[in-house]
Amino acid sequence: MSIVADHLSWGVRRKAIVKDVSLRVTDGETLGLIGPNGSGKSSLLRLLAGLKRPHRGRVTIHGKDIAAIQRRELAQSVAFVQQNAATETSVSVRDVVRLGRTPHRSALSGWRAADQAAVDGALARVGMTHLQHQSWLTLSGGERQRVHIARALAQSPTVLFLDEPTNHLDIHHQIEILQTVRQLNVTSIVALHDLNLAAMFCDRIIVLKDGALVASGTPETVLTEDLIANVFRVATAVSPSPHHGRPQIHFHAGI
Amino acid sequence: MNTTKTLGLLGCLIPALTAGPALAAPTSYPLEIENCGETVTFEKAPERAVALGQNSAEIMLLLGLEDRMAATAFWPNNVLPELEDANDRVKLLTVEFPTLEAVLQQNPDFVAAMLTTLMGPDSKVAKRGDFEDLGIPTYLAPSACSTTLDAGDAYGSRDQLWNMDLLYKEIDDLARIFDVQARGEAVIADFKAREAALREKFPEDDNLTFLFWFSSASAADDAYLGGGNGPSGFIADLLGGRNALDTKAEWPTLNWEGIMAADPKVIVATQVDRNRWDLDKAENKIAFLESDPTVSQMDAVQNGRIVVMSGAAMNPSIRTLYGAEEIAKQLEAIDRAQ
Amino acid sequence: MKTATQMSAGLRLVLLVAVSALVLLGAVAVATAIGEYNIPVRTVFLTVTNHLGLTSADVPKIEASVVWNLRLSRSLVAALCGAGLAICGAILQALLRNPLAEPFVLGVSAGASTGAVSVLVLGIGAGAVSLSFGAFVGAFAAFALVALLSNGATSGPNHTILAGVAASQLFNALTAYIVTTSASAQQARSVMFWLLGSFGGVRWPQFYLLAIVLVVSLAICVLMARALDAFTFGDEDAAALGIPVARTRLILFAVTALMTATIVSQVGAIGFVGLVVPHAARYVVGPVHMRLLPASALLGAVFMVIADIASRVLVSQQTIPIGVVTALVGVPFFAIILYRARPQA
16 A cells, blocks of 8 residues: 555645545555645645644554654655746756756765756656756646656656646646556646546546545446536536546537 | 333234234144044145035135135035135035046045045045045044944934034134134134024923924925934924924925924925925915915914025034024014004 | 867866966955055055064064954955855755845844844843854844745745845844934944944954854865755656755754854845855856856855955945945846846747
């Protein structure tokens, strides 16, 4: 079991945003996290990654309670890719990816072969080696997202969290990125908006509604017309795709 | 006989030679002076003195020391007319704050300063040590060191009316340093007499209030006035009156509505020599007072009780007394006319 | 094994350091040799070597004092202040993720003015306390207020900047209030002059104080240079990279406040250096802080020494306020950088 979450609860002021969520993620699986806006996806993701502390409940990664681990130690195996991380500084692609080695380097340690290998490998993985000297500011949205993923990969993580990594991207890039994530040998938890992409690329899917977990399982078991109507308030027809065998969701216009 | 005549002549001459203030004793060097918390030693009377600050310079000129002054600096106002000739014989470094290098280049053997901003621990120009370490004695005006040394002292405290005592001490100290005691005592006696004369000529008058108008950026802006227990309060008191503004602040600003409400008996329009604002000039102040439809309704303006005074008098210095005399002369003329 | 750009950035740093160090040495030499007092170069040289114990020649006392106690200490202090302000600017620009951030954005200089005025006008400390000490305390009071309002500077860059604005306004108002109600004309003028920023009042004691504070602070900042880089994409990103965000921010802000407060309390507020120099340094060596901080320090030192020389010799018999010189030089320089670095459409 890579990740185990027990009765996680969290809220802001008096509003509960994540309500008593428990889940398990197996080693190497790609878990999709879906739900409408405001369902608590982003917050749950951050609770699982240790970026927020739950009011109640706990998270263990590889058997260790993350609340008891130092931030730096956690970052050596857990990486997080934000939705729209931006900067105005003219950093080079290479410098951005090198940031991923931060948890592995102490204040004054030099640049080691292992660091270099991680960075080179990460850049190659996302296909950005040819642009590594360019300024991050000159990249397109898709390229930027790939660089962020490369940075996360440079952390040599065993667990990877991605918060809606495909927003604002061309469909070509969306599929490319999700394919990359799926092929990685790490446990991945991906928050997604697009139900069809979730169906195509995730081993299992978790559905959140109003902060509570309402379904968990394979895409086939979770993505039913009833659930979709209940959670997403839209009428659909769901059938196995003749191309990839996974569920294909057809949306009905109007009711 | 010739011897008797010679003795007789000598007998007449001796009293003549020794005539003069019987109190004036020559300085014996080395002279030690307590000054602002330091003991300063003078091996001889200075011959190349540098005066940092108008008041220090004017006192030295009053003591007739222009030939023993190497240079002066920092003149916020024009020099006293009666000292102009003497001052012309002394080199002027700058009317602004000088640089330490410029001062040292004069090869001084004595440096006197008017403000701690010119010479002091927090000064950006010079510290006393800069000169003392080179064997050059220094002197800081007593009125300048009060706030930093003794919180209850005359200048730092706003609770007592300013007076000329610290100035007299300064004149006395400088006279001793330069070994011109006679002259120093004469100057002090003269000032004291003039002070007394004013007090006598102007008995206390409860109705006499003064408004000291220093300057304004423009007619519509708040006016910079003199107030509190500073020099303007002293001048008003000398002339038997008081400041029309009942404030402790020394440099209050007030709009014309407030000034009209204070309804001063006499308005003092100062002549400030710096040329920054139109209203620095006394004549422009008077023009405004007489032409503005609202302000000209003031009782003082209607009755022509506007007097002019040099802005230098608003700084605590010997010019304060001169300023009081300036006003006194004009007040007398007004009274005679009415 | 480093790639071409890696080496190029490192090489650029080495070149910058070498050139700056030489220029700095030259600038300090020039600053020691020229000034209002006309001193022959031979005297200047011998004075320095005398003090270093290399010679024992006979030099006129006044001239030797001018060279060693006035000019040399002054130019070295200028170098230290330039370096310190530039580093503070670089750090704040990274922490606040705002290219317009500069050392005085957190109200430190406004606090210093209130502290100085309290000592000078209100007589706080009863004469036992110097203006500089009062200014330092005031500066730290302002920092404490900003830290309180911004929750240890963790409430986000914009919020922190607003807290800095609030502190600046508050302390500036306090200063104005004290000056208006309690100060004599002399005192008001002294305060203005003191605050304007000037190296005229520095001697060797100021150098020692600044040297200690700045060297220690620089060491701490260099140790945290990696952490600074991690803030490139924001606080959350930095946390995800393993940086203890709250602690790091607080330490860096505190060190910046310490450096700025020390500088302001000794020489007043000198603008533009902290804003412009980090951008210039970034233009040459890039944004990675392990290179940016040393580069900023050196460039800042050179800039300030040259600016101080200019302020002393441009107008005879007068010293132009150093803040005016840094602005006059800084603005066109800044304009060139902005123009060169404008994003291509």
